[in-house]
Amino acid sequence: MTVTRRTLTRADLTPLSRAALGRTPATVTRIRGGSKKGVYRLAFEDGTTAVAYVWSPDEDLWDAGPGDPRDPFSHASGLTLFTAAADRLAAAGVRTPRLLHADPTHTHLPADAALVEDLPGGTLEDLLDGDLPAVPKAAALERMAALLDTLHACTGPRFGKVAVVDNGGSSYGGSCAETVVERALSDLDELTAREPRVAAVHTRLTDWTRALAAQVRPRTERPALIHGELGGDHVRVTADGDLALIDIEGLMYFDVEWEHVFLRLRFGRHYDALRTEGLDEDRLRLYRLAMHLSLVAGPLRLLDVGDFHDPEFMRGIAEHNLGRVLTLLENAS
Incomplete structure (x- = not known):
């Protein structure tokens, strides 16, 4: 089976943005790179930005389905793994983009999603x-x-x-x-x-x-x-x-x-x-x-x-x- 990504739109991501920040993005742009989740930069009228993560099967190019987390090398994708890792890194004193909002209930998108701090300075x-x-x-x-x-x-x-x-x-x-x-x-x-x-x-x-x-x-x-x-x-x-x-x-x-x-x-x-x-x-x-x-x-x-x-x-x-x-x-x- 070949997976073809559908790029999410401003309308798709506005409910998540409003739940997290009470704001509607002016523009939404896919960030290239990740193969297991969708990553989108949300830009607002005042020049500030945030990043949305979307763990949807439509965004996962591996077409692997849910992995068994008891296998250390199983497919590492999903909000549960992300939040556990973010919490552990914070406790260790290692910086990651700050979590602004998590939606495990698929309230705003038909998938696990989160909004995080944008760090646009490059890698x-x-x-x-x-x-x-x-x-x-x-x-x-x-x-x-x-x-x-x-x-x-x-x-x-x-x-x-x-x-x-x-x-x-x-x-x-x-x-x-x-x-x-x-x-x-x-x-x-x-x-x-x-x-x-x-x-x-x-x-x-x-x-x-x-x-x-x-x-x-x-x-x-x-x-x-x-x-x-x-x-x-x-x-x-x-x-x-x-x-x-x-x-x-x-x-x-x-x-x-x-x-x-x-x-x-x-x-x-x-x-x-x-x-x-x-x-x-x-x-x-x-x-x-x-x-x-x-x-x-x-x-x-x-x-x-x-x-x-x-x-x-x-x-x-x-x-x-x-x-x-x-x-x-x-x-x-």
């Missing part, structure tokens, strides 16, 4: 690419490193999505590493049917994944609070240079190595400013392979079901990560 990715010259890169990276220290210093009693663990629940699987391995093997099986280059080395990749997993020692430390997809595009830069996390629905307690593998992939040459001591090298090796596999399988899956605005970009992600998987395999042989 950390924009800044590092040179598009926000007023903010020094070194200072922003120092703030990002401090944000990570604050985030990762928070721990949970069990691994899993914040919405599950903070409500006393538990996740499937015996450990973070077991969950990662299960997901990696599932991605491998899926890719074998899609991609001949994976099919040709499926047995070798499966054996290598299991061999890497066997080297990971059990961990006694409590799992850390991690964002899960923390690229520079998921960090907003405020007017005063402060940083705020967005797209937070995947917030979970997990091995911090999972976060650092993603950080290294997304921040590239800037990652050295975010590097930390004491990471488990065996976990990093396993999680790096699993992450690359996920970044092949996920984009190909999205292209099958969605109308993502830049399919060539998504194909490029899949191709790049497939190349990394095959290179890592050859270097391990």
Whole structure:
């Protein structure tokens, strides 16, 4: 099934805006980016703005349906996950756009919706690419490193999505590493049917994944609070240079190595400013392979079901990560 987005209009979003702020927006504009929810900027006559999040099946390009939150890697979408994550980050002292109004009862739209503070200054990715010259890169990276220290210093009693663990629940699987391995093997099986280059080395990749997993020692430390997809595009830069996390629905307690593998992939040459001591090298090796596999399988899956605005970009992600998987395999042989 191919999902085609219908852009919501000013008339669609006015009831939510009036409930939250008592005001009618002058204009409504879709913000490009998210693939799991609709994101809209509401502008008012006095020049102020707010952002609406809409978790509608019509806005979700993955066509995945509700995920099982007890699976840490299940589809991270919905108001419940968002509000739980926002509450946990606020308690941790990590900034996110302030929640102005939540509508879980579908009173104003036929879907979960929320209105949040707009932080229109751009993203950390924009800044590092040179598009926000007023903010020094070194200072922003120092703030990002401090944000990570604050985030990762928070721990949970069990691994899993914040919405599950903070409500006393538990996740499937015996450990973070077991969950990662299960997901990696599932991605491998899926890719074998899609991609001949994976099919040709499926047995070798499966054996290598299991061999890497066997080297990971059990961990006694409590799992850390991690964002899960923390690229520079998921960090907003405020007017005063402060940083705020967005797209937070995947917030979970997990091995911090999972976060650092993603950080290294997304921040590239800037990652050295975010590097930390004491990471488990065996976990990093396993999680790096699993992450690359996920970044092949996920984009190909999205292209099958969605109308993502830049399919060539998504194909490029899949191709790049497939190349990394095959290179890592050859270097391990």
